[in-house]
Amino acid sequence: MIDIENLSKEVAPLIDKEIEKVLPKNGMKNLNDAVWYHMETGGKKLRPLLAILTCEALGGSRDKILPFAASCELLHNWFLVHDDIEDGDKVRRNKPSVWVEYGLAHGTNVGDYMAHKVFELILTSKERDLEDKKIMSLLDAMVQTALSTAEGQTMDINLRGNNSPTEKDYLDMIIGKTAHYLTVPMIGAAVVADNEDLIPNLIEFGKNLGPAFQITDDILDLTEGKGRNEIGRDIKEGKRSILVVHCLKKCSNEEKAKLLHILNKSPEETTDGDVAYAKDLFYKHGSVDYARQMAEEFTSKAKHIADIFPQGLREILYFFADYIIQRRK
Amino acid sequence: MIDIENLSKEVAPLIDKEIEKVLPKNGMKNLNDAVWYHMETGGKKLRPLLAILTCEALGGSRDKILPFAASCELLHNWFLVHDDIEDGDKVRRNKPSVWVEYGLAHGTNVGDYMAHKVFELILTSKERDLEDKKIMSLLDAMVQTALSTAEGQTMDINLRGNNSPTEKDYLDMIIGKTAHYLTVPMIGAAVVADNEDLIPNLIEFGKNLGPAFQITDDILDLTEGKGRNEIGRDIKEGKRSILVVHCLKKCSNEEKAKLLHILNKSPEETTDGDVAYAKDLFYKHGSVDYARQMAEEFTSKAKHIADIFPQGLREILYFFADYIIQRRK
Numbered sequence: 294m295i296d297i298e299n300l301s302k303e304v305a306p307l308i309d310k311e312i313e314k315v316l317p318k319n320g321m322k323n324l325n326d327a328v329w330y331h332m333e334t335g336g337k338k339l340r341p342l343l344a345i346l347t348c349e350a351l352g353g354s355r356d357k358i359l360p361f362a363a364s365c366e367l368l369h370n371w372f373l374v375h376d377d378i379e380d381g382d383k384v385r386r387n388k389p390s391v392w393v394e395y396g397l398a399h400g401t402n403v404g405d406y407m408a409h410k411v412f413e414l415i416l417t418s419k420e421r422d423l424e425d426k427k428i429m430s431l432l433d434a435m436v437q438t439a440l441s442t443a444e445g446q447t448m449d450i451n452l453r454g455n456n457s458p459t460e461k462d463y464l465d466m467i468i469g470k471t472a473h474y475l476t477v478p479m480i481g482a483a484v485v486a487d488n489e490d491l492i493p494n495l496i497e498f499g500k501n502l503g504p505a506f507q508i509t510d511d512i513l514d515l516t517e518g519k520g521r522n523e524i525g526r527d528i529k530e531g532k533r534s535i536l537v538v539h540c541l542k543k544c545s546n547e548e549k550a551k552l553l554h555i556l557n558k559s560p561e562e563t564t565d566g567d568v569a570y571a572k573d574l575f576y577k578h579g580s581v582d583y584a585r586q587m588a589e590e591f592t593s594k595a596k597h598i599a600d601i602f603p604q605g606l607r608e609i610l611y612f613f614a615d616y617i618i619q620r621r622k
Numbered sequence: 623m624i625d626i627e628n629l630s631k632e633v634a635p636l637i638d639k640e641i642e643k644v645l646p647k648n649g650m651k652n653l654n655d656a657v658w659y660h661m662e663t664g665g666k667k668l669r670p671l672l673a674i675l676t677c678e679a680l681g682g683s684r685d686k687i688l689p690f691a692a693s694c695e696l697l698h699n700w701f702l703v704h705d706d707i708e709d710g711d712k713v714r715r716n717k718p719s720v721w722v723e724y725g726l727a728h729g730t731n732v733g734d735y736m737a738h739k740v741f742e743l744i745l746t747s748k749e750r751d752l753e754d755k756k757i758m759s760l761l762d763a764m765v766q767t768a769l770s771t772a773e774g775q776t777m778d779i780n781l782r783g784n785n786s787p788t789e790k791d792y793l794d795m796i797i798g799k800t801a802h803y804l805t806v807p808m809i810g811a812a813v814v815a816d817n818e819d820l821i822p823n824l825i826e827f828g829k830n831l832g833p834a835f836q837i838t839d840d841i842l843d844l845t846e847g848k849g850r851n852e853i854g855r856d857i858k859e860g861k862r863s864i865l866v867v868h869c870l871k872k873c874s875n876e877e878k879a880k881l882l883h884i885l886n887k888s889p890e891e892t893t894d895g896d897v898a899y900a901k902d903l904f905y906k907h908g909s910v911d912y913a914r915q916m917a918e919e920f921t922s923k924a925k926h927i928a929d930i931f932p933q934g935l936r937e938i939l940y941f942f943a944d945y946i947i948q949r950r951k
Contacts, residue, residue, distance in 0.1 A: 321773060321776050321777070322776075322780060323776055323779065323780055324772070324773065324776040375730050375731070375734060378726065378727075378730050379726070379727035379730050379731060380727070396779075397707065397708070398707075398708035398709070398779045399776065399779055401704050401707050401708050401730060402704070402708060402772055402775045402776060402779070404734075405704060405733075405734075405737065405768070405772050406769065406772040406773075406776075408734065408737060408738075409737075409765050409768040409769050409772065410769070412741070412761070412765045413765050413766075413769065416758075416761075416762055416765065425754050425755060425758055426754060428758065429745075429754055429757065429758060432741070432745075432761060433745055436738050436741045436742050436745065437742075439734070439738040440735065440738050440739070440742065443653070443731055443734050443735040443738065444650060444653065444735075446731045447650050447651075447652055447653040447728065447731060447735075448650070450652065450725075450727045450728055450731070451651060451652055
């Protein structure tokens with residue numbers, strides 16, 4: 294059906310071209326080059342694809358959604374630039390993170406610059422004859438998305454000091470941190486394609502797709518690594534993943550004390566043995582199976598919501614829902 | 623004429639109230655409290671005042687400019703939150719900086735959150751019956767301001783490694799870093815008050831007011847400190863202030879080598895003796911007088927441009943131009 298690899302290859306240059314219009318590769322030293330240093334590490338272009346395919350399925354034009362689709366990719370990327378600072382991550386997609394390569398001062402500033410280029414990009418929709426009212430709606434949706442994501446980020450950082458995180462804490466956090474900005478490409482598409490009535494259901498769809506995505510990410514960190522040639526980075530960072538939340542409920546007091554001790558160490562202090570211990574514990578108590586099942590349930594719920602959409606859109610959203618839990622990176 | 627102390631006292635609660643509408647004091651832990659921890663350190667409310675007084679002088683209503691005026695204050699404040707991270711400043715207005723009090727992860731995220739609350743605030747202008755077209759113009763002006771400021775910030779960080787900074791380097795940097803976001807309150811006021819024809823001249827005015835402001839800041843760092851009970855913080859950070867730029871041109875090779883050695887040390891390594899040496903050198907070579915004269919020239923040029931504005935506005939801008947170079951903090 295949908296060939297995401299090929300679609301990605303088709304769409305990537307269009308998205309890069311949009312971004313280049315507001316962010317030329319040859320620009321200010323330690324700014325434009327730093328942005329592209331990060332952008333050229335690749336990424337799946339999932340969000341722009343979701344925007345374009347949703348828009349087209351709803352009868353909207355690719356031309357008019359392109360700036361917004363590109364802005365979603367830029368949003369995703371500046372989140373990563375600041376996320377790496379906040380998590381102390383020194384590697385991103387197998388290269389030194391921006392703050393490591395360019396220093397913390399530039400790293401912080403580069404993220405801020407990209408964050409505002411997101412809005413500049415959306416404002417270029419004017420040149421595509423998109424109505425002011427729609428541009429305002431796109432800006433508004435993007436502002437709300439960035440705010441929700443920052444709130445989710447706060448919950449994530451707060452949770453790390455929490456030794457008895459509940460499933461509700463976890464779900465609130467990932468809905469804030471992941472769901473909104475996976476949903477905004479679809480919201481933008483509905484705005485551009487004159488289908489704003491679909492937005493409440495698209496938000497409901499996203500509230501289930503987001504957790505499916507994040508829970509899969511939690512598992513991938515344990516099985517494949519996340520672009521850092523490193524298994525168990527989340528363990529080193531002490532993240533309260535769904536695996537941690539589930540395992541802490543199931544394991545013995547002794548195991549709990551040991552797991553928390555490992556999670557609460559700094560990433561540098563965490564040994565490979567610590568990571569192996571935590572990983573074994575997750576498998577021992579069925580936390581990985583539990584997480585997989587949970588991701589599948591969220592996917593099913595998302596699909597159930599997608600059933601009310603017109604057929605073309607439904608097929609696309611079904612595909613993304615499946616893709617998100619089946620991906621290997 | 624204008625009593626800025628009293629005006630500040632009158633306007634401050636109105637601005638806080640606007641900001642509180644989108645950023646309640648009781649909100650998420652390590653987010654809302656962190657924002658207000660920073661906001662409550664005070665500040666002169668110069669930018670909101672500039673927006674309100676300009677708008678009223680042009681016949682616009684205070685009610686309609688208030689959200690934008692408040693957004694200028696929030697913009698100023700998030701710049702400071704990230705600026706302190708980028709400069710490694712541990713103290714802001716005599717209290718620990720946000721990143722020191724809440725940690726680097728929250729500090730970065732809090733700044734991002736405030737940056738987007740700026741736009742949410744502007745979008746609330748809809749409730750004041752401001753037309754969509756004007757709101758779009760305000761958003762656009764704010765995006766461009768944040769982008770120019772980030773570019774100026776890049777130039778600032780880049781310059782620190784530069785051992786022969788020119789006056790042009792310095793001026794480009796401070797126009798980027800200071801002028802645009804001192805100008806945007808006036809641009810917003812012109813939009814709201816239906817005087818968009820004045821914007822090009824307001825920008826010219828700001829391009830002179832900004833350097834007058836920053837050069838005065840460079841001098842204040844040497845004479846009064848900048849809210850840190852600390853003289854010569856810029857020297858410790860190795861900033862290429864106008865004093866440094868001028869002094870490096872005038873001093874002997876031996877003095878130059880010693881000054882650069884001091885500037886290129888990390889802030890922690892810089893001793894009080896180093897600061898005293900640099901300060902003496904600035905006075906010896908007339909750099910402080912030179913800077914003062916330069917600030918006055920920019921002020922004169924700014925006033926000259928202000929002459930073409932209607933009388934009410936002219937008086938206000940004259941006042942701000944004088945205030946900016948005469949202030950003691």
